[in-house]
Amino acid sequence: MDKDSLFKRIIKGVFTNPPSKPEPGYEFEKATGTIKKYIQPEEEVEELIIPDEIDGTAVTAIGNEAFAGCDKLISVIIPVNVTTIGDHAFANCDKLTNVALPPGLTGLGDFAFNNCINLESMLIPYGVTSINKAVFANCTNLSKLAIHPGVTSIGMNATLRCFNLTIHGTEGSCAHAYATENRIPFKALKLRTGYGVNGKVLDRFGNRMAGVSFKLGDETYTTDLEGKFKVGSLSGTVVIRPASDEGYKFSPSEIKVSGPGTDVCFEACYGVSGSVKDKSGKGIEGIGFTYGEKSFATGPDGSFCIPDISGSAVLKPVSSQNYIFTPDEATVTGPSRDLYFEAYCSVSGSIKDGNGDKVPGFRFALDGDMLVTDPLGNFVIPAISGSTTVRPSSPDGYYFKPLEVTLEGPGEDISFEVYYDVSGYVMDEEGNGIEGAVVSARGRKAVSDAEGAFVISGLTGNVKATVAMDGLEFLNDSVDITGPSANIDFVAKARVKKEERRAPELETSRETAATEEAVTVIEVEATGQVGQVGRTEEAGTVEEAGKIEETGMAESPAPQPIAAEETSRVIELTFTTDSEGVFNIPNISGRTIIRPVSSEGYIFTPSEIVITGPDDEIYFEVSYNVSGHVRDEEGGAISGATVSAGDRSVTSAADGSYLLTGLSGEATLVVNKEGCSFKTGEVRVKGPSIGVEFTAYSIVAGRVADALGNGIPDVSVTGEGKSARTGADGSYVLMGVSGHGKVTAAKEGYVFNPDTVQIAGPPHDVDFVGEYFVTGRVAFSDGAGIAGVSVSAGTNSTVTEDDGTYSLKGLSGTADLTASKDKYNFTPSSIQVSGPGRGFDFSGGYNISGRITDATGRGIGGVAVIIGGKRKE
Known part of the structure; x- marks a missing residue:
């Protein structure tokens, strides 16, 4: 049937299902699927959609007088599964103008629409073969009644007092004979063989589902981008029963049609299944998923199945055992049997x-x-x-x-x-190994071999190593140890001998008074607690590792200048500062240089002090250095990071290394760099340290805003398995990424530009611009969609489809929606929107004008023009 067909114009938009308000009540007989009585709510319901099911049972019949006398109803949509309408079912509904009879209807009771004085038009479905008596009696505004050729009998007074009626049908049919017999105007229609049915597939939220494939008989149909499908070349009564090989389920499971129908609607749902496993392929039991109000969990083999999903869904595994997952969530839009999540912990x-x-x-x-x-x-x-x-x-x-x-x-x-080993040598001052010396550290002992070597294993923590051997004294008979070392050496004491040699060219018998000067250099190694270092003549001796370099110098007895020849030896001594940082060096004679040194890395100021006699206020200031690296989680170097302790700071080099100098006492190290967040917190040190490492989280930060600069909250920003949501101002911080992947922004109802950004190397500032879209429908008051209506907001506009639906994209901030079409008026005049949404609907109507004249062309005033049962003066 063509676009201008009466049947199509009568039923266009009839089976759309806009929500009804408020919720009505029904007396319902579940055994027969019959509505016995409609209970009007206190608030008026003018446009009623009778539900497909009541208490889980399909509605298949409208009982006698079920809606009789409901004087508030204007339009009624009857479910597609209803096959019979009882006697007086809608009698005396004096405001009723439009009724959508279901395509599967087979029986109309006596007086079914008696006294529906505002009823305007009616299409008899193909399943009805007999029109009972007085069905449309006293429907004074009924102007169009379309009767198909399958109707073989029309009862007495079926259209009594329908003064404005024209019957539409085929010539030679029962309808034609009835019209002729009762002097009712008749309009002949050309009958075509076969008919088509348009339909659509929606999810439970009313969203149209594109790409859904199903079978009707031997034919396969697939919904288009708008979720629509069309079935053609039908004849008689046909049951449309979709079946899907892909795993879709449809509700209702079938719809019976007996003639052309528009928007036969199925709700589709589907199931998904998959597994959660570790990288070795072992299933993880007890991983939870939630869809709607239902929860699901993986079985012993890690498999899961989630049924009855409608539309798109985000499935996110959740574990009470602190598992994390890759991917962390999956978006599904249709059936799937191979979803896979890999679990980590x-x-x-x-x-x-x-x-x-x-x-x-x-x-x-x-x-x-x-x-x-x-x-x-x-x-x-x-x-x-x-x-x-x-x-x-x-x-x-x-x-x-x-x-x-x-x-x-x-x-x-x-x-x-953790444990460690230490090793070294026991030797004399000339470097010769001493065999048989006992080296001890925290209950563990080792005896030096023939070369003086020793090894002590199984040490832990901070220990003191000591050496002992009968008959020997040592310059350093103890060493403090904090970790593995291969350089723990002990040196036995030896008498210092001074050798004098005359210059060979100065041989004389003349006696002179020989003088001798000894210069001693004492290098004090400060371990343990180091602070103020001094010397007191009367103090007791405590030992610490150090060196004395003694140089002897002799003078010739001849009166001429005598060339001095030096002899020197290096002797290792041990002096240790006490708890107050004080040390004592006994038995010093002559000119002596005190030069403290530290194997642990301490630095002294001044570097040395020269003394020529007792001095009880020798003072050294001590400082130390700390070094390490600043890296990201992947081990990559981070340059330009500031490592500081108190008023001392340094910036990391290109390889991430740093050296912080001039520290003293206990210090707290912190690291900072703009755009980075560090998983390593403060580090406390008490002395020289190497390998103090700082590790930074890689961060992607930015803002998601609309084209006007307004922040968009609750946008999901994801990358490398990590996710974050924007705050009220649109800002976000994505932590724990390597900084070398893709970052994506998503929120329902929004389109982002760009939607994905490839990043490389920290720090990162990634911004997104989002625009939202709205959807709705423009329709006549009877529910029929209006095509070709321009819906606009600012500079953005779109045009409604054949069924009146529209989708307007590219919106930012607050906008006013308006609908316009030549010679049409729309209510409301505008709708203010400030974000994505559905159901922004307009109701429209059109105006017509004309002129009534006599045969000479003169206008005739005062003529009443009746359109659709409405009187216009």
Whole structure:
């Protein structure tokens, strides 16, 4: 039937389902699917959509007098599954103008629409073969009644007092005979064989579903981009029963049609299934998913199934065991059987010494990654999947107990103890090894071999090593040890001998008074607590590693100048500052240089002091350096980061290294760089330190705003498995990314430009501009859509489709929607919107004008013009 067909114009838009307000009530007989009585709510309902189901049972019949006398109803849409309408079902509904009879209807009871004085038109469905008596009696404004040729009988007074009626039908039909017999105007229609039905597939939220494939008989149909489909070449009564090989389910499961119909509507849903596994392929049980108000969980093999999904859905796995997932969520728009999530977990632990004390700032390697314990001695290993063996190693020479720990899933507080070895030599002052010396450290002992070498294993924490051997005294009989070392040497004392040699050219028998000057250089190695360093003649001696360089110089007895020849030896002595930083060096004679040194890396100011006699106020200031690197989570160097402690600061170099100098006492190191956030917190040091590492989270930060600069809140920004949501001002911070992937912005109802940004290297400022869209419908008061209406907001506009629907994109901020079409009026005149949404609908109508004249062309005034039952003067 062509576009201008009466049947199409009568039923156009009839089966659209706009929401009804408020909710009415019904007396319903579930056994027969019959509505026995309609209960009008207190608030008027003018446009009624009778539900497809009541209490889970399909509505198939309208009982006798079910809606009789409902004087508020203007339009009624009857469900597609209804096959019979009882006697007097809608009698005396005096405001009723439009009724959509379902295409599967087979029976109309007596007086069904009696006294519906404002009823304007009616199409008899193809399933009805008999029109009972007085069905349309006293419908005084009924102007069009379309009767198909399948109707074989029309009862007495079926159209009594329908003064404005014209019957539309085919010549020679029962309808033609009835019109002739009752002197009713008749309009002949050309009958075409076969008919078509238009339809659409929606999700439960009313969104149209594109690309849904299903079968009707042997034919396969697929909805277009607007969720529409068309079935053609039908004849008689046909059951449209879609079936999908892809996994869609449809509600209702079938619709019976007996003639042309518009917008036969199915609601489609689907199921998805998949699995959650670790990287080894082992399923993870108990991972939760939520859809709507229902929750689902993976089984023992990690598989899951989520049924009855409608439209698009975001599925996000959730674990009570601290798993993380890749991807962290999946958006589905249709059936799927192969969704896959890979599960990872993070493990926390600690490094302890053999005494059970946690070791802060301890660095160790794990699978090629360098980790450093935090100030509390703890560490976190992220992204472990499956059966994983944690086997730490140390670049500094430590070893661990246990050697490894095997994990099968999330674990907390795994612990490793660290131990180390030290080695060195016991020798005399000339460097000759001394065999048989006993070196001890915290209950562990070693005896030096023939070369003087020794090794002590299994040490932990800070210890003091001592040496002893009968008959020998040592310049340094103890050394403080804080970690692995191969340079722990002990030197036995030897008598200092001074050798005098005359210049060979000065041989004479003349006796002279020989004078001798000895210059001693004492290098004091300060370990332990270092602060003010001084000397007091009467103080007791405490030992500390140092060096004395003694130089003898002799003078010839001849009166001529005598060339001096020096002899020198290096003797290692030990002096240790006490708890107040004071030391005492006894038995000094002559001119002496005090030069403190430190194997731990302390720096002294001044570097040396020369004394020629007792001096009880020798004073040194001590400072130290700290070094390390600033890196990101991938191990990449971060340059330009400021590492500071108090008023001392330094900037990291191109390779991320830094050297912070001039520190004293206990210091707290912090790191900072604009655009970076650091997972390593403050680090406290008490002396020279190397390998103090700082690790930065990689950050992507920016803002999501509309074209007017207004921030868009609650936008999901994702990248590399991480996600963040924008705040009220549109700003966001995405942490823990490598800084080398893609970042995407998404929010329902918005389109973003760009929608994806490729980033490379920190820091990152990534902004997005978003525009929202709105949808709605423009229709006549009877629900029929109005095509070709221009809907605009500012400079953006669109045109409605054949069914009156529209989608307007490119909006920012607050905008006023208006609808316009030549010779049409629309209500409301405008709609203010400030964000995405649906249901921004307009109701429209059109004006017509004309002129009534006599045969000579003179206008005739006072003639009443009746259009659709409305009188116009």
